[in-house]
Amino acid sequence: MDREYIRFLARAGLYAAVYAVLTIVLAPFSYGIMQVRVAEALTVLPIIDKSAIPGLFIGCLIANIVGGYGIIDIGLGSIFTLIAAYLTSRVKKDWQAPIPPIVINAIGVGTYLAILLKTPIYWGIFWVGLGELIACFGLGLPLLFFIRRIRGK
Amino acid sequence: MAIEISFGQYLPLNSPIHRLDPRIKLIAIFISIIFIFIVKNFYGYALLACFLLGLVILSKVPPLYIFRGLKPLIFFILLTFALHLFTTQGTVIFQFWVLKGTIEGLRNGLLMVARFMLLISFSTLLTLTCSPLELTDALESLLSPLKRIGFPSHEIAMMMSIALRFIPVLVEETNRIIKAQVARGADIESGGILNRAKNLIPILVPLFINTFKRADDLALAMEVRCYRGGEGRTRMKEYTLSQSDFLFLFTSIIVGIVSVLI
Numbered sequence: 001m002d003r004e005y006i007r008f009l010a011r012a013g014l015y016a017a018v019y020a021v022l023t024i025v026l027a028p029f030s031y032g033i034m035q036v037r038v039a040e041a042l043t044v045l046p047i048i049d050k051s052a053i054p055g056l057f058i059g060c061l062i063a064n065i066v067g068g069y070g071i072i073d074i075g076l077g078s079i080f081t082l083i084a085a086y087l088t089s090r091v092k093k094d095w096q097a098p099i100p101p102i103v104i105n106a107i108g109v110g111t112y113l114a115i116l117l118k119t120p121i122y123w124g125i126f127w128v129g130l131g132e133l134i135a136c137f138g139l140g141l142p143l144l145f146f147i148r149r150i151r152g153k
Numbered sequence: 154m155a156i157e158i159s160f161g162q163y164l165p166l167n168s169p170i171h172r173l174d175p176r177i178k179l180i181a182i183f184i185s186i187i188f189i190f191i192v193k194n195f196y197g198y199a200l201l202a203c204f205l206l207g208l209v210i211l212s213k214v215p216p217l218y219i220f221r222g223l224k225p226l227i228f229f230i231l232l233t234f235a236l237h238l239f240t241t242q243g244t245v246i247f248q249f250w251v252l253k254g255t256i257e258g259l260r261n262g263l264l265m266v267a268r269f270m271l272l273i274s275f276s277t278l279l280t281l282t283c284s285p286l287e288l289t290d291a292l293e294s295l296l297s298p299l300k301r302i303g304f305p306s307h308e309i310a311m312m313m314s315i316a317l318r319f320i321p322v323l324v325e326e327t328n329r330i331i332k333a334q335v336a337r338g339a340d341i342e343s344g345g346i347l348n349r350a351k352n353l354i355p356i357l358v359p360l361f362i363n364t365f366k367r368a369d370d371l372a373l374a375m376e377v378r379c380y381r382g383g384e385g386r387t388r389m390k391e392y393t394l395s396q397s398d399f400l401f402l403f404t405s406i407i408v409g410i411v412s413v414l415i
Binding site (some may be wrong): 006011012015017018134138147 | 204276280285288308309311312313314315316317318319320322323324327350351353354357358360361364365367368369375377380382387413
């Protein structure tokens with residue numbers, strides 16, 4: 001079996017674990033009414049490591065199963081994370097990496113929450129988007145720069 | 154900031170529900186959840202709630218655990234209820250400032266609350282009676298027919314098992330890093346939103362460096378133990394379907410159909 005294939009599996013599994021741990025551990029880390037999912041900072045990773053694509057998907061799946069946030073999140077939430085992770089892996093510049101997760105999750109998650117709750121769609125998009133914006137640009141991008149510096153790429 | 158985590162919520166008890174095949178449990182709960190979305194009136198929800206209650210009693214899980222699953226969503230549920238109560242047009246039953254509560258809104262709101270509570274309770278029951286590894290096995294087994302069209306069901310299950318196995322380790326590690334950084338003077342609990350986010354970086358970076366190292370070690374360990382992917386791999390525990398599995402599945406389908414029809 002290919003050595004790279006095993007490394008890919010191991011890394012993806014660990015990214016998933018980190019995502020799930022950060023979501024579960026820091027979930028009560030609330031900022032008043034609005035909550036920021038810190039683990040979403042990891043969504044910038046696919047730009048440097050392709051194994052983060054399935055990793056984030058599985059991490060989100062586990063986090064949503066374990067966290068007790070209901071079945072709607074389990075399916076749709078992880079699929080949107082997967083789409084965003086794939087798009088992030090295709091962007092060219094570092095500063096663009098947080099854009100797919102912010103846009104996809106704000107529109108995707110915001111919309112399905114709004115439809116589910118029959119609330120105005122812009123309301124859902126705004127709050128989900130703002131939370132993502134803080135996690136991805138505020139935390140994700142600095143994290144990406146740090147990792148690049150550590151790995152010397 | 155001390156971290157307490159009750160991971161997986163799994164309650165290892167010896168009950169008929171715990172002994173069911175995890176694949177059947179997954180399918181049956183999934184079917185019930187689909188029916189929750191189809192049901193349109195209170196009778197249907199009442200029947201589903203009775204079914205849930207029966208399952209909880211059979212599973213010997215203290216009902217308090219089911220309520221605990223609802224706790225993080227209380228605000229969300231109340232907000233939904235209020236939105237329905239005040240935004241639905243119809244016969245006004247009371248007025249508070251500019252907000253008008255209607256009878257139709259009250260009905261819609263209560264239906265939504267019932268739907269959410271049932272959805273969450275059913276999925277909580279699944280995670281309480283099925284260990285995360287059983288769930289992963291069940292998922293791999295259910296997705297295996299998709300292998301023919303190139304779906305990587307074994308790989309996904311493998312990554313999930315790795316993740317589940319490392320979650321407790323990483324929780325402990327995150328805890329240790331937080332303590333170490335706080336001992337060095339890091340302040341992670343004060344300041345505004347942006348400041349707090351920025352203060353998490355000294356925790357995320359060491360966590361990441363360790364994760365990369367762990368992933369490399371794990372890959373090496375898998376390689377020297379001759380891991381070769383899903384082909385020809387056997388399991389320590391094989392699942393076999395029994396009569397009670399079929400009975401459970403059949404009952405969930407019947408309850409679902411009746412709850413839609415009444």
